[in-house]
Amino acid sequence: MSDYRVLPGPEHFLPPAAASMGIRLPNPGEAHINGVIASEEKAYEEAAKQFLMAKVPTIFPGPLVLWAWNEKAAKKAAAIRQLYNTLKECVQPGQSPMLIPMPDYRPKYPKIDPEVEINPNHPNLTIWHNKIDCCMFVGVHCHQANLSLKIIRGGTSCYTIAMCAQAGHEDAMLSFRDASVEKIMKLADWVRKLKGTVQPRLTSAKSGASN
């Protein structure tokens, strides 16, 4: 197994694809944490902790859930909203959860508005602007998620979680696979369960995303 670990950056301008460093994807029923295969239960716990520790825990829903392509997409959207509401209920004063969409993958000229959206070609702008220190991608097509996750790892210190509907993402610091309404709700349950047990990183030197 590779010694490489997928950790918060800034790693450097062009971080290697984690897959090229020997990180492999989890099998069904598993997840990975920092590139090490872990049980799904462990991953729920760790993801919930990271959310509760963060100053600006953020969910980035992508086009697969923002648009009501079918009933399943709409249900996932509802679950994401619930996870976000749970985060708001469970954080402490000084923490500010955000829900920022990635509605489009095309690079936008002259620039995006980082307060209202994130774009996969320069996700760092949204992270820096809002000082996001932990984020979760959900409903983003694989290629765009990989691109974004690498850019974020390269240029910011933000902790990344992927709630992936397919085989998971090596380039996230923590990745689930086969995302479903149930899995999103289970993560919300874990956030509720750990409420008050995790110390937020509000005053530590590492708080906020760096560039």
Add this chain to the structure above:
Amino acid sequence: MSKEKIKISEDLFDIMPSDYQDLVKSSTYGKEDRGWKDIGTSKELIEQHSLCAGCPESMAFRYILASLPNPEDTVMVGSTGCTSLVFPMVAVHNIHSLFGNQNAIASGLKRALSVRFPDRTKDVVVLAGDGATVDIGLDMTLQAWFRQEKFTTICFDNELYANTGGQESGLMQKGFVAKMAPVGKLFEKVRLPEIARESGCHYVVNCTVSKPSLVEKVIRNAVHIAREIGPTYLQLYTPCILEIGKNSMEGLQEMRDSEKPTERFAYKEYVSEPAKQLLAELAAKDKERKAAAKQLAGQATA
């Protein structure tokens, strides 16, 4: 299909940027009589643009997008150049092709769409600069016409390579001196509209974009003829105000000056015989439809 396809998930509607909300609430998708008059009152299919302030390409873009008869089932193929900076803001499917390859990409795309969706009307519209259409992509442009590929080719003729700083293009006027063409063009502007006609295009128009109603008419004609009969070509003068040293307010006047009867963008149109017949049929149907609508409105108020 129309707007049904573009519903935002209810639970996330409020976080979508307003552009997308407006698009879903008030775009002209599915509206039969959509046209340039919708610009400003309903959601445009282009919100902002990244062209130079006052660039006539931005007017042309808006008129064209407002005039497409079937925007939700249209795929536009672009090429590298100033136009390619606008496509990320366009709410119509679009593909960015390698510089000059646009008509080859469009050929394959149109054929694939007719195999994949045999029962649905799918329009393909190429939109590229003159460098892409006439110089580097001339082979692809002509071969698509020879093969009678059923799509529309639009050339934004700004008479030089604008995006790379003003090099000479085949459509530049003879003698013109540009920043990166200091010697002056040595030969005449390539007569692409005539070449298009000889190469098998069924509808060819050479004009400026100073009049939105005219742009609407030629776009509709070109798309309908391409859909039913064969290739169509529009050469639209969209002067590069930056490279010809005009201010942002002067683009419109530049177009008006260039469309006078003796000037190079005087309106010229060629329509093949089968295309003329089709346009006559479409006009008759339109008349019938409008008469029926009027009658219906009369009944409703009676």
